Amino acid sequence: MSAAEATTHLYPLISDLGLILMTAAVAVLLFKIIKQPLVLGYLIAGFLAGNHFDFFPSVKDIHSVEIWAEIGVIFLLFSLGLEFSFKKLMKVGGTASITAITQIAFMLFLGYTVGILMGWERMDCLFLGVILSISSTTIILKTFDELGVKAQKFAGNVIGALIVQDIVAILMMVLLSTIAVSSQFSGSELLFSILKLAFFLTIWFVGGIFFIPTILKRAKHLLSDEMLLIISLGLCLMMVILAANVGFSPALGAFIMGSIIAETTQAEHIEHLVKPVKDLFGAVFFVSVGMLINPSTLVEYAIPVAILTLVTIFGQSLSATGGALLSGQPLKPAVQTGMSLSQIGEFSFIIATLGMSLGVTSSFLYPTVVAVSAVTTFTTPFMVRWSKPFSEYLSQKLPRKWLRRIERYSANAQAIKSVSNWQIVLRAYLTQVAIHTIIIISVILLSSNYLLPLVQGNKYGNLIAAFGTLAVLSPFIWALSLRRVATKEVQILMAERKYRGPLVMMVLFRFLLTLFLLGFLLNNFFSPRVALLTFCVSIVLYILFQRKLNKQYHRIETHFMRNFNAREILRDKNNRSDLTPWDGHMTLFDIAKESNLAGKTLKEMKLREKMGVNIAFIKRGEISINIPNRNERLFPGDEICVIGTDDQLQQFKGFLEQNERDAPENEVESDIVLQQLQLENEEFIGKSIRDSQLREKTSGLVVGIERQGKRILNPDSLEILEKDDILWIVGERKLLATLK
Incomplete structure (x- = not known):
């Protein structure tokens, strides 16, 4: 193939990807300026970059864009698995399962009934019920990221419910395929699918936990960031292939591998490395969804789209809220959970495509579903944002007798933890x-x-x-x-x-x-x-x-x-518990390298006095400072565990971001680093920190000494250095290298 032919072959793919990314970039900038969720910007960018507007540059090869979008879904689900491990799913499993199953059952019935009332065919109605019962994992995750609510308590129940929904969606796809082909319900086929799913999930999880953390741990000293990223994505795609080969969704395979890696001690680091890849392909996915919006379809099927949009928003919200209340959640997080799940998304597209490929659904179903998904995607950020004020409004307006019953039921449900x-x-x-x-x-x-x-x-x-x-x-x-x-x-x-x-x-x-x-x-x-x-x-x-x-x-x-x-052993050596009073819970934050808080003591920041939060521990490299005193300083790269309510943690997050934004824009990368050094040089052993002149030789400061398992933080300058002490020194990189 000549160079000209190769260029011609690649041109549509490269030009389309470039157009998608440029329109996404412009949308991100505009929506950042007007302080609106970026998901909406991506959808509008896709809407304008589609083939429905002649006065904008248009994508030439829609099939290639669909492939990029599928890759985006895979990396989004992989990232979800990294953030939400199997262990977390087991912790919220009962609550999440009741919420999800209640929502799915109600929406199946409601969607089927609404389809019948609109005069649709029975198979269209059946597919419609399934489509409307599955919320969008990718849209909710992106919205949570943009609104900064992922650290709040209700978000855990939402994400758990989404995972349960995705697993149930796979079973319903198998059931729909059976009904479409044989025109009858096959209970044995459904049972076989459930057993098959349980079989492979168990094997993948047990095998993955046994081998993958061991390999990563033993090869830790050989793995650079580049190699770790490549290995992580390779494992993700390998599991995607395995899942597809046994008849499951590729997205489920990506989530499973993410959940396995989430149990390793390098999970946070891998999550940080994968984030740019996830953001890139996630943007392509949301832009591609916007491209599927056809203005003529919106006009032709405006009434069904409007009806189904209202059914989705109110039906999903009510059923999920009812499920959360049934599972024992208090009123406020139950309402927040329900209003967050009020949309349809990627799984709905997959199910609608299944109906088209089997030839059992009408041609109008897919574009109608895409239109409903687009509208509910627009409304999702506002539903999440309004969920808290609305829950507070309900708390004031509902009869006191109802509120007491909800509180009593929630307290009893939470108390039924002990088992016989x-x-x-x-x-x-x-x-x-x-x-x-x-x-x-x-x-x-x-x-x-x-x-x-x-x-x-x-x-x-x-x-x-x-x-x-x-x-x-x-x-x-x-x-x-x-x-x-x-x-x-x-x-x-x-x-x-x-x-x-x-x-x-x-x-x-x-x-x-x-x-x-x-x-x-x-x-x-x-x-x-x-x-x-x-x-x-x-x-x-x-x-x-x-x-x-x-x-x-x-x-x-x-x-x-x-x-x-x-991961828990490393993080929880001293039995740190997340059982905190009232609505308080623990969340981890990173101190950025450009943060103005670096170098300040906790006493100077007055976090408890200003925001009511407490610092549970500071993780600095391999050292954990438990219950730090008021004179402890924060350093760039520190990971701090903050205890507070949702409102307090949100205020603290804004406080961190404000201090990052105030950093100089043209800041040159500093040569000052925090390093861990084991003391073996005879020149320093037996001398005090002052006499050793470590400060002068490194242009730095000894901030900690680890000695025989005990830690001396902010040691006195008269502290005598002993052999095999592990010193934590903040100083110039080149000068510290001469001490090794």
Whole structure:
């Protein structure tokens, strides 16, 4: 291919991307000036850059833009996973699930009914109900970012509900496909889809947590920012491919990988590195949505668009608010949750496209859905912004008797945290059986499909493959059959006669399930007669090596739990809790390098007096300063944990931003850095800080000493330096390098 041909081939793609980014940039600047959410600017930019206006430059290849937009959704969901891990989902799981399921059920019924009343076909109505029941993750996340409310308490419930919605949306897509093809409901197909989703989610999560944090930790000293970014995005796209190959949404794969990486100690750093990529492709996604808005469609279907827009805004708000109240949320966060979920977005586009590709929906459904999505995207920032004043208005206007009942119900729901011993045992038992069964089945299938074909030509190939697989699975087979769970609670229950029978049956079921899985494994490699003989040999070996299997399993489990809890162990060494009184909660903030607060003491800033917030701890490099005193100074790059209410934290965030904006625009990058140095130079050992002349030699200041696990912050100049002290010094980069 000649250079001219290559240029001609690439020209539409490059010119279209350039046009998208330039229109997005102009929109960002304009909407920043008028202080409006940037999402609206992106949509208007796409609307103007589309093919519907001849007096503006237009995109030539819409298909390429759709590809860029799909990539944008992937990186947005990956970023969401980094911010909202599985562990956070489990914490708000009950609340989020009740909120999401209530909303989906109500909107399914409402959307279907409204479609019937407008005279649409039944299949159009069914797809419409599903489309209107799923809120937009990307639009809400972008709006939360722009409005700065992600740190508020209700945002956690909103994001949790969105994740539950996305998972339910995948199941509903499978169900819609079945109904569209066979024109009947298939319960078995739906059940299979649910089991398949649970199977792969468990395997991906357990395997990811076991391997990925370990790899990142061991290669930490080799990873530059560039390599870490490439590896993170590579892992994201690998999981996208895996999810697509097993029939799931690529966006779900991206979210899962983000959630796995979120459990590593480098999650914040990776999130920071990925943010520019997410912002770039996110802008392309929102501009592409704006391009899909057709003015002629808006005119032709103005009445259905208006009706469905009102149904979406009010229906989503009411149903989500009701779900949040039902889950035990107080009135204020419930209203904020409901009004934040009042739109449709990317999943609605996917479902509408599914109906078109299957040929079961009318041609007007897709453009109508796009128009409703565009309008509700415009209204979302205002709904989020007005949710707080509206909740306060309701608190004043609702009858006092209603408010007391809501408060009493919320308090009772929050208080029902304790569970009975039987519930604890049953939950531990089901978790034990489910996880180990899934691990065993997945390894057997992998071995049968990939290992066995490689060794079948060898005389003893099947034997080698079978015993190799059995060796890998033996710790998990032991755990499934004999590992004790919730031992304390089981002992208590065994003292009561009514629980003895169920407990014995549970143990027996685990043992029989283990024998079945062992037989399933051997049957994949041998004929029934040889499999039976090998089965007996395996049982004997299994009994003889119980202790070794026990030890091996506990080694695996310890490694997994260490990875799973690594982030909390690092951050929560002194049992920092987020159980704070009233509406207070903890949020992390970074002190920017250009902040005017750098170098000031907490006493000078008077944060408690001015805003009512408290500093729980300051993280400086690898050192955590817990409950800092009033004389502690802030330094560039510090991560501070601030305790306060939503209003107080919002005020503090504005305080930080104000001090960043006041920084000089043409500031030259400073050569002053904060570095950690281990004292091994004999020249300084045994001398005081003053006599060592470290200040003069580094043009800096010793701000901390770590000695035998103890920390001396802001040490006195007469402090004697000892061998192997770890010094924290603020000084010139080049001069500090000479001390290493």
